[in-house]
Amino acid sequence: MAPSSRARLSIDLDALAHNYRVIAQEANGAEVAPVVKADGYGLGAGPIARRLRAEGAKTFFVARLEEGEALRRDLAEAAADILVLDGFTGGSGPRLSASRLTPVLNSTAQVSAARAFADTQPGPVACALQVDTGMNRQGLAGIEVRHLVATDQLAGLQIGLVMSHLGSGADPGHPRNPAQLSAFAEVRGLFPDARASLAASAGAFLGPDYRFDMVRPGISLFGGGPQETPDPRLKAVACLEAPILDIRSVAAGELIGYGVTIRAEATTRVALLGVGYADGVIRATRKGGSAWAAGARRRLYIVDMDLTVIDLGTAEARPGDMVELLGPHVLLDDQARAAGSIAHECLVRLSSRAQRVYLG
Ligand SMILES: *Cc1c(COP(=O)(O)O)cnc(C)c1O
Numbered sequence: 558m559a560p561s562s563r564a565r566l567s568i569d570l571d572a573l574a575h576n577y578r579v580i581a582q583e584a585n586g587a588e589v590a591p592v593v594k595a596d597g598y599g600l601g602a603g604p605i606a607r608r609l610r611a612e613g614a615k616t617f618f619v620a621r622l623e624e625g626e627a628l629r630r631d632l633a634e635a636a637a638d639i640l641v642l643d644g645f646t647g648g649s650g651p652r653l654s655a656s657r658l659t660p661v662l663n664s665t666a667q668v669s670a671a672r673a674f675a676d677t678q679p680g681p682v683a684c685a686l687q688v689d690t691g692m693n694r695q696g697l698a699g700i701e702v703r704h705l706v707a708t709d710q711l712a713g714l715q716i717g718l719v720m721s722h723l724g725s726g727a728d729p730g731h732p733r734n735p736a737q738l739s740a741f742a743e744v745r746g747l748f749p750d751a752r753a754s755l756a757a758s759a760g761a762f763l764g765p766d767y768r769f770d771m772v773r774p775g776i777s778l779f780g781g782g783p784q785e786t787p788d789p790r791l792k793a794v795a796c797l798e799a800p801i802l803d804i805r806s807v808a809a810g811e812l813i814g815y816g817v818t819i820r821a822e823a824t825t826r827v828a829l830l831g832v833g834y835a836d837g838v839i840r841a842t843r844k845g846g847s848a849w850a851a852g853a854r855r856r857l858y859i860v861d862m863d864l865t866v867i868d869l870g871t872a873e874a875r876p877g878d879m880v881e882l883l884g885p886h887v888l889l890d891d892q893a894r895a896a897g898s899i900a901h902e903c904l905v906r907l908s909s910r911a912q913r914v915y916l917g
Contacts, residue, residue, distance in 0.1 A: 562831035564799040564911040570608045571917030572792035587768040592775035594620035599905040603631035625658040650674035661685040675713035685718035690740035692724035719745045726759030727785045759783045781900030787888040796884030799832030814859035830865040837907035839896035846895035849886035
């Protein structure tokens with residue numbers, strides 16, 4: 558068989574299980590409820606969730622209704638709660654209940670829609686409630702929640718979870734963290750029978766005050782550090798590698814690739830790789846990002862749609878050798894930073910063109 562010019566994306570489920578255990582240890586008794594939205598951060602919600610279920614996870618979060626329906630099919634008979642962050646959107650009641658999905662109610666309009674649906678049901682409808690405690694993105698205001706409770710407008714809904722989301726969790730010293738914490742503690746006090754959850758990956762590492770009953774990690778399960786920098790306790794789950802297609806010499810002063818921005822500083826050898834931004838390598842990574850080839854870190858020169866060029870210097874390498882663009886040597890947070898982005902975006906961009914392999 559001729560060697561493939563295709564990139565390979567390997568997803569290490571043992572590394573995923575390791576990260577789950579690290580977070581569970583940090584959570585110290587709080588439930589660890591994985592967030593597997595956007596197809597498990599691009600890595601495959603089904604295989605990711607099945608492995609985490611086997612490791613003991615019982616509650617999962619997705620963003621969209623359709624993601625929840627697909628995850629319910631993926632988990633088949635396994636007992637699991639699946640919460641949909643988009644909540645209760647127009648007419649979604651029958652589909653939510655058919656797949657036993659719990660909506661996270663984010664506004665008074667969603668509360669009303671859920672109540673109208675509950676009126677058609679034999680028993681109370683299980684819901685979670687999201688409160689905005691200072692991120693100003695999603696969720697009911699504290700004052701709205703107090704009003705709903707005071708006027709008994711949650712009747713017919715069984716609020717099993719009250720949650721909120723931190724806007725500055727990756728920055729442990731940020732004053733917004735304690736402000737959101739105290740706003741959340743106040744609102745959750747209105748629901749003595751519900752469980753409470755404030756922390757995503759970042760918050761899960763902010764210490765005991767932030768854990769409540771449940772933490773909701775996404776990126777740290779996949780190896781992204783809670784403070785957006787590499788964390789040695791976590792392992793890389795996604796490894797993107799591409800084959801060397803060709804090696805050539807470039808004389809000092811020559812321009813490389815499109816445009817006039819990149820010039821070889823000295824005469825060198827470059828390797829052409831079968832991977833590009835169509836495979837999910839963010840184009841901006843060429844500014845300061847790196848690849849790992851022949852046992853060392855290499856400078857990226859260009860990232861085009863299908864091709865990437867790296868500096869090889871005098872390294873021993875041959876066409877067909879695999880080069881790492883993301884993985885245990887080229888860390889997610891470092892590569893994301895070079896691209897001016899965050900680990901989350903770097904992962905979800907990994908497209909389906911690369912050949913996927915699950916390990917473990
Ligand atoms: C995406 C998301 C998470 C997970 O965030 P990470 O930073 O990936 O850990 C948790 N909670 C909510 C509400 C989210 O939208």
